[in-house]
Amino acid sequence: MSPRFARRLGPLRAVARAAGLAAAAGSLVCPSVGFAQDLFVVSQFTATVLRYDGGDGTFLETFVETITDGFSNPGGMALRTATGELYVTSTGTGEIWRYTAATGAVLTPPAASGLIAPGSAAFDAAGDTLYFLAAGTSLSSGTDALMKLAISSGNVSTLASDDAANFSALAVNGSEIFVSDALNGRVLRFSSGGGGGGGTTVISGLVFPGAILFRSATEMVVAETGADRVVEYTFDGSSWSFQRELLAPSSGVNGPFGLALAPDGTLSVSGSFSNDVVSVDLTSLVVSPLVAAGAGGLGNAMDLAWDGATLLAVSPLSNAVVYFDASGNPTGTTARGLSAPSDSGMTLTPSGNLLVGSLLDNDVVEYDAATGAAVGTFFDACPTSLAAPFDQVVGADENLYVSCPSSQGIFRFDGGTGNPLGFFVTGGSGGLVTPRGLAFGPDGNLFVASATGEVLEYDGTTGAFIGVFVDTTGNGGGAMDPYGLAFHGGSLFVASFFPDEVKQFDATAGAFVQTFVSSGAGGLSGPTNLAFGPDGDLYVTSYHDDAVRRYDGTDGSFVEVFVASGSGGLSGPFDLQFVPEPTVTTALASGALLLWALYALQLRASRGVSR
Secondary structure: OOHHOOOOOOHHHHHHHHHHHOOOOOOOOOOOOOOOEEEEEEEEOOOEEEEOOOOOEEEEEEEEEOOOOOOOOOEEEEEOOOOEEEEEEEOOOOOEEEEEOOOOOOOEEEEEEOOOOOOOEEOOOOOOOEEEEEEEOOOOOOOOEEEEEEEOOOEEEEEEOOOOEEEEEEEEEOOEEEEEOOOOOOEEEOOOOOOOOOOOEEEOOOOOEEEEEEEOEEEEEEHHHHHOOOEEEEEEEOOOOEEEEEOOOOOOOEEEEEEEEEEOEEEEEEOOOOEEEEEOOOOOOOEEEEEOOHHHHHHOOOOOEOOOOEEEOOOOOOEEEEOOOOOOOOEEEEOOOOOOOOOEEEEOOOOEEEEEEEOOOOEEEOOOOOOEEEEEEEOOOOOOOOOOOOOOEOOOOOOOEEHHHHHHHHEEEEEEEEEEEEEEEEHHHHHHOOOEEEEEOOOOOEEEEEEOOOOEEOOOOOOEEEEEEEEEOOHHOOOEEHHHHHHHHOEEEEEEEOOOOOEEEEEOOOOOEEEEEEEOOHOOOOOOEEEEEOOOEEEEHHHOOOOEEEEOOOOOOOOOOEOOOHHHOOOOOOEEEEEEEEOOOOOOOOOHHHHHHHHHHHHHHHHOOOO
């Protein structure tokens, strides 16, 4: 399956979230095994993903944790060097949050709140005033505004506004503020003393201008995002005139937006659609790669800043500020924003990343399985009211299938475009009630665990109901409460939450083979999911006593408590996956000019959106 499945719509997805549009996509395919693996377990009650040693089950780390304080959809950032603080605007929640720049640790409370979609930000030379862009002070005003935050008092005021502009980025030059107006293709100048007017146009004729950077008081660099280039202007005492093109469209940077001067004097440029960062020698104009596409989960790469030898990049797609060393390698230190609770099913993408469902937020989030960095969030996984994803699977057609208990059906997304394809299995088809675990069988058909106590089979191409594969009597093996499903070695294995056992059925005919793990064997209590490990043994979540148990993969006999009860804070183990090491990550796919046009209108479209 192509890695583009989970990434292709990344830049658009960030815009869609800010605009309140519904979109969802993802990918999950279990890569081949045969080398060292770690065990990842969803801890439902703590909304975390915990990592354990795949050999002996010892706790290693909290790999994914739910973030409850911080930004949502970062719009911009600014470093306050005097205090070592990083200020990040939160477009989604209307706040400005503070972080310890060196570690990315969040500082509470936020520096400002009650704003409307704050975006680009910059400090004055003294670090006493933070200037930022926002969508005014009224949801219905239709006005973009230049605002300021007095750090000492916390007071927020409006310097100027323009109801015909769409502000995208700003920069401070002495006592003046320069602002890009993406909608009208110009750069405006405002006085830091205010005045309330629409500003003075100093540059026009640009195509969706992005970030502005001053090399000196008379040298201004502008990212002309819509034209895939970066240009420089000089001031002759009365006007700004075009000087040269620093980065040409032929450089391959798609949607250049963020700008920053590196310690070595080169210019760093982020590609908002190519999801990378390049370095430009300002003398020779030689362009060199700095940050590889998608490195560290970088997606929809926007604002840039250098903090000593550390490069910081705003990544709206992964809802983070990603850190890199001077060579462009991710350091694993990020200022992270609010995250969806990790409390539902989990699986692997083709590249080996983790895809984790969120019952509370109706999202599916992808995490880099090597670093834990969020790669992207796929929203509205079950597009109906009171919806929540339970499990996900990818078919041979490379499309994504999501079990939606509240809809009593299985929703499908196009694996190539991420577009919703509607319900593959309509609500209640074949008697389906509260669908749980999903699995494609060796015949290519889709098998669904139903709360009726059955496993139902659907045509893998059409979604048409074929029949009851396992009935309420377990095909003679006794009643069961099916949750997780796994095909292995010509059999279908079913985790039965009650009466605390694992049943085995013939994968072709559905005939009962045996109760593979007997009721309560080894202390098993409330099995929700199961997986065969690289050693061929069966590992089962034991929900009621917060453990993972291991059983012989040949006869189902109890071997050991693999993950001890509560180890690492495990509470309510819901799903588990073995993840191969090392994990190979893939680059984020590039976007298109149309997507940038949507992003340029983000502040206006996103007014009033909150998490």
